[in-house]
Amino acid sequence: MLIRTAAALALITTTALAQQTDITIGMQLEPPNLDPTGGAAAAIDEVVYANLFEGLTRFGPDGSVQPALAQGWEVSDDGTVWTFTLHDGVTFHDGTTMDADDVVFSLDRARAEDSTNAQKALFADIESVEAVDPTTVRITLAAPNGNLGFNLAWGDAVIVAPESADTNATVPVGTGPFAFAQWVQGDRVELTAYADYWGEAPALTAATFKFISDPNAAFAAMMAGDLDAFPNFPAPETLSNFEADPRFTVIVGSTEGETILGINNANITDLKVRQAIGHAIDRQAIIDGAMFGYGTPIGTHFAPHNPDYVDLTAQSAFDPDKARTLLAEAGATDLTLRLMLPPPVYARRGGEIIASQLREVGIKTEVSNLEWAQWLEQVFRGKDFDLTIVSHTEPADINIYARPDYYFQYDNPEFQALIEQISITTDPAERSALLGQAQKTIADDAVNAYLFQLAKTGVADARIQGLWENAPTQANDLTGVTWSQ
Incomplete structure (x- = not known):
């Protein structure tokens, strides 16, 4: 009886670990808003980049420029015309379709004379943006710019919808694998997995970004298990404590x-x-x-x-x-x-x-x-x-x-x-x-x-895999994060 009970307990424990699909991430700074196209604070992208909002391209964990909403692109011989082919079947979190017209709207909005985009210079070379058909966008430049794919990978260049652009600061609507759930100002932002995501579904079903400004409180929260990870840990003097504790992994990398x-x-x-x-x-x-x-x-x-x-x-x-x-x-x-x-x-x-x-x-x-x-x-x-x-x-x-x-x-x-x-x-x-x-x-x-x-000094539960070691952009990309048993 004792043996069977122990085995049952072990099975229950293993099952519980396997079933964990939520994560709580610590951040020192709370974003002033949640619209990466309308604010300069790094904390905005730390919550929404690749998770909630996506651009035509994106940065990978190694800093490479990778396809995102655009599955590919071609560049004219003179380097002034870029033609992007979009993924089909992409929807925003409110259920509306994302197509070439939304790309035109987003880029024209970002480069407009009255634009509030913090990185408006990224779009300075763009002469025109045209929707060739629902899944094809043509961007014509005033002069060749081999960095256009890089520029479009910034959080400031994500694609938004005309219907929701004006309210993204408080109720963000994107195309990413996670949708906005709620923002308890002064405390946390909650995201949930978007069931109709166009790409590969993330392993996580929910994510909470918890804001803890005090380094001592951040240390206490990690030790108590109130947080699962703190990718940019604000108290480097305590990292040796985590290194000595098998419950944690200390992740040290570089940033931009x-x-x-x-x-x-x-x-x-x-x-x-x-x-x-x-x-x-x-x-x-x-x-x-x-x-x-x-x-x-x-x-x-x-x-x-x-x-x-x-x-x-x-x-x-x-x-x-x-x-x-x-x-x-x-x-x-x-x-x-x-x-x-x-x-x-x-x-x-x-x-x-x-x-x-x-x-x-x-x-x-x-x-x-x-x-x-x-x-x-x-x-x-x-x-x-x-x-x-x-x-x-x-x-x-x-x-x-x-x-x-x-x-x-x-x-x-x-x-x-x-x-x-x-x-x-x-x-x-x-x-x-x-x-x-x-x-x-x-x-x-x-x-x-x-x-x-x-430096990027992070602390995480040792069972978590897939957090970025380096920070080629300001992001807590959760798309590849999993829990091991």
Whole structure:
């Protein structure tokens, strides 16, 4: 009797494990809205990218550009006409059909003069978008752009429907394998598997994204089993605890996140002052003190894992004496700068260290801790700041320096022409050389102080498989996630 009972218990346990098809994911930041085409916050894509919304193309876990709603495409010999063939039978979560007209609507909306898309520049080369038939879309470019497939893989380029586009911020309707269930603001977003998904159904039937801003609370929630995974874990100092616990897996990878001390170039116009700020900063001290050793020093706005990366860290090496000399030459002997910090740990902890390092060379700072919505309004949109710390997690985004109205307000016509040349260059060697020149230009101009490439440090239940190790874009893609027995 005892043997049969033990066997029965084992069977029940195994069955219970096999039946688990839901997951609870921890996130430090709550998205300000759920529309990736109408907001710049990375937290939006972390919830909806590939899960709820899809584009013509998408990023794979290795950073490759893969087919999504488009099953394939052809490019004209002169590189100006791209013809996409869509999957047939795709529906939005409200049951309406997704076809070529929705693609035309989405891309025209994203590139419109009054567009609120945070990455409107992705669509600048598009001259026209036409629906050839319900499953064929023709995109004509003003000039060749070999990066169009890459651009269309961004979360900002997902396909939305005219019927629901205006309410996607709070009630998102996409074509992905998961549909929106509810958003309990201040707590969580819930998704459920979409029964009529056009592609391969995910193994998961439900997903909850739980927002926990405090690192100590995140640690406690993982330990207590309230969360199944925290892909971007905010307390790297506790990772050793998880590594020692067989219940968990620690996942360390790379991201596209160039973490910078952003400088308002419209306020700090003197090159020597900006150079002094760079030389005042000890990158390794910030990596060790704020990120507990996780991070790679950078000297320009480019990911070190990219084959076209140029190591320019020596150009702005930690040199307090040089910083003081440059400040004296600039006549900036009594400088006070406003340092605006968003909520992420790298910003708050890193800000304390940077404020101390700047003080050592004679630069005073007035530190303000902002909530994410405040930061977006005051710093990103309002440009009302002197310094800020933020990680730019968008892939290969050095082209933001070609936008004079971007929040750090760098206006260099030569750089803008360089980025335009890169966009039409298809020869790999020539393109690599131009990208190297672009990296050096912004380093020479000390547009920002470049700190480190953000590491991806995640923690998950050891039974979970399929979470991304690296972050080629800001996403918690659950389409390939499964539970093992």
